Amino acid sequence: MTAILYVGHDPINLQLLRSLLHKKFPHITLMEATNGVEAVQQAQLHLPKLVIVDIQLPVMEEYTIPAQLQQHLPHTDMSVWAVSGFAMDQDVVRAFEAGFGRYFTKPLHLFSFVRQLRRELSS
Template identity: 55%
Template sequence: MESKSMLYIGQDPINLQLVRYLLSKKFPHIELIQVGSSDEAMSKLGEDSPALVLVDIQLPITEEYTIPDKLKQQADHESTPIWAVSGCVMEQDIIRAYQSGFDRYFTKPLHLLSFTHHLRRELDG
């Protein structure tokens, strides 16, 4: 199977540990690359071409909402799927995420069966 990577942008150690564990058990062929900010992500994208970008949106920080636009401005990454995971469950938060360019939005706590299903379709599809 082709080697792929997933870029995780976020600073929550528990969420990072969960994603790392899920990938190790269900997607061992996917390398997890973790960065803490959008600036680090843009730098990392110059070096790598991840199959998926997962952004952990943390309140009150809102810089995460600019990531899809920044990413899609780069020709090599304009079609890279960008997913958000957030504890924000209000309808306006979800709408804002999609309007900002996220392709999928998952709320915390993650429903692991659903999340794994979508990962499988995206990464192994």
């Protein structure tokens, strides 16, 4: 089973990802977490191939999620991507320095996002 873990608390963003995966990647299981603490717990239980983090989460500062996952799951090769409405250069740099492998700004350019998902899921 190939799984993606989405970490976010906005129901509209979650529904968009659900619809996108259902249409383009029906074989993918989508797991959900509303904050970083739940994300680490879900990742430990299910070992998703990809974790997509919506920046601006409650409870745990979202920029710590890649390090938390690495600490709790040091021998896995899951990718961690950021999705954010923040588009300034310093926001992107901060995300990469925190350990995110990719950074997508909202509104998502769906063609590019799907292309990157295909690459990630086929590797």
